[in-house]
Amino acid sequence: MKRLIGLLFILLSTGYSYAGKVDTVAIMSQSMNKKIMNVVIKPDNYKRSKKQLPVLYLLHGAGGNQKDWITNVPELKEYVDLYNFIIVCPDGGKTSWYFDSPVDSTMKYETYVSKELVAYMDANYKVIKNKSGRAIAGLSMGGHGAFYLTFRHQDTFGAAGSMSGGVDFRPFPKNWDISKRLGDYAQYQANWDKNTVINLLDSIKGKPVKLIFDCGVDDFFHTVNLNLHQKMLEYKIPHDYIERPGKHTWNYWRNSIKYQLVFFNDFFKNK
Secondary structure (H helix, E strand, O other): OHHHHHHHHHHHOOOOOOOOOOEEEEEEEOOEEEEEEEEEEOOOOOOOOOEEOOOOEEOOOOOOOOOOOHHHOOHHHHHHHHHHHHHEOOOOOOOOOOOOOOOOOOHHHHHHHHHHHHHHHHHOOOEOOOOHHHHEEEEEEHHHHHHHHHHHHOOOOEEEEEEOOOOOOOOOOOOOOHHHHHHHOOOOOHHHHHHHHHHHHHHOOOOOOOOEEEOOOOOOOOHHHHHHHHHHHOOOOEEEEEEEOOOOOOOHHHHHHHHHHHHHHHHHHHO
16 A cells, blocks of 8 residues: 555656546436436556456536546546556436435436446446446545445445545435435435435445545534444444545545545455
8 A cells, every 4th residue: 555655656746647538428327218428537558458447436426517526636537547447437416316216216326327337338448347346436425325336236346435425414404405315304214214324334244345435524524424434343344444634625535536546456456
C-alpha cells in the first residue's frame, strides 16, 4: 500500500503525462424503458492491449449525473493509465439512491447498475467478467449505492468503497427525495429499514467482500458513517475506515478518491 501511494505521488508530482480516453455511451435500460447515459474512462493503451481489464463503477451523488466525476476530477484520465483499469460513471438519476423503488416502478437503478450496465460492459469492452475484476464506489448517495449494491449482489462486485456515504438515511426523512423512492417514513418505515445500508450487514458477515469507506469529520453524514464502522467492528466484518478533516465537498472527494483507487488496485492485483 505504501509503495503504491509513493508511486502515485512521484508520478503526479513530476508531471508525468497520461491520456486516458473518455467514451460517452447511451445504454437502453429495459427495466426502465429509457436510455441511460454513461461515461467510460479507458487507459490510453486500451486498444493496443490484449488483456481483459478490471472495472471500477463510480457513482455520483444526489443532484448529479454521469459527468460529475470526470468534470470535477479530470485526473481520473491519468489514474486509469496509472492503474490500468477502466472507470465507468453511470447516470444514476438525480435522487434514485440506486435501489429499485418499491413505490415508483419507473425507478429501477439497482437493476440498471448491477445487471444491465454490467452486462453491457461485459459484452462491449475488454473487461474481466467476474467479481474479481469488478469494484464499485461512490460519493454521498453514490456511497450508499456502492455498498447497497455490493451487499445485495456479492456475485457481481468483489469490492466496494463509499465516500461521505449516506449509509443510514433514516435520520434524514425529509431530504433528497428519499420519501419519493420509499414512501413517507412514518407510513412506510419498513421500506426505509430494509433498504438502508447499515441494516444490511448480516448479508456480508463472513463473506470475502473488500470494503473501504471514509467521511470528513465536519460532514453531516459523519455520525452515520462512524456508526457503520462501529457496527462492522461489532460484527467482526473486515474493512478500512478513514476519518479526516473535511466537509461534504468536491475538495474532500477529489482527495478521497486517490486513496480508494490504491485500495481497489490492491484488490485487483491480489486477485
